[in-house]
């Protein structure tokens with residue numbers, strides 16, 4: 001995530017144009033993270049809306065603008081984890097966005113394959129992989145976020161990765 | 171170290187979450203065990219690939235439009251809230267402003283004059299009674315007031331209990 005401090009400052013001051021730019025800059029990251037967690041297109045879109053509304057309502061309360069990336073990451077994580085807790089999501093991953101695979105280069109195929117594999121993980125497993133590998137939270141931070149012991153974080157992350165490896169080798 | 175023990179710790183090894191001793195144990199085992207090394211390589215590659223695959227998730231075309239419309243709706247609601255607050259403030263502030271109105275002031279003065287006339291006649295009436303009568307009447311009315319409060323309280327408690335049961 002690149003940060004444009006001036007933009008954040010202006011958005012904090014209530015500048016609508018700056019906030020619009022902020023949405024344009026970060027909506028991709030926000031949506032992708034939400035999709036990685038939720039693995040459902042419309043859920044991820046709803047979550048993105050909710051995340052930006054939260055940002056809109058409370059960005060002026062952010063004391064240190066340098067903390068914006070960490071703060072945004074926390075907002076995304078809280079919204080997504082809440083949504084995962086709230087409802088049992090479809091176990092069948094969204095298939096229509098993967099349908100482009102026939103005419104795309106090899107490395108795209110591999111990425112789509114990986115996404116599908118992530119979708120086959122259990123909610124708990126996917127959650128921890130996204131938190132560690134994509135969001136970059138430490139083991140200790142994940143233990144605090146999920147309110148589970150550090151030992152559980154270690155074993156769950158390892159199990160999830162091994163599961164992913166098995167899915168991909170099939 | 172055996173393969174099973176090594177494999178169990180591979181994620182922590184890759185993520186740098188092991189203490190120096192365990193790290194060295196695994197390192198030694200990996201040097202002589204191609205099976206574990208294969209798993210380690212796979213896991214290391216996997217972490218990188220996960221990020222690449224998430225970074226390439228396609229974004230719906232109408233995403234930003236939906237976000238902007240949600241924010242617009244929020245702004246609209248905030249504007250409505252501000253209007254409501256000002257109207258409420260005006261409603262509550264109006265009695266204070268009324269005092270400055272000449273008509274209201276004369277009405278207020280009339281009420282005050284009537285009240286004070288009533289009070290003076292009452293005082294004259296009280297001096298006509300013997301002190302014993304006024305003291306007894308005072309005690310009786312105090313007793314009635316306490317009783318009344320007690321009854322109201324009982325009624326309210328009963329009401330609350332009903333609410334919970336319902």
Ligand SMILES: [Zn+2]
Pocket residue numbers: 172173174176199203205206207
């Ligand atoms: Zn081994």
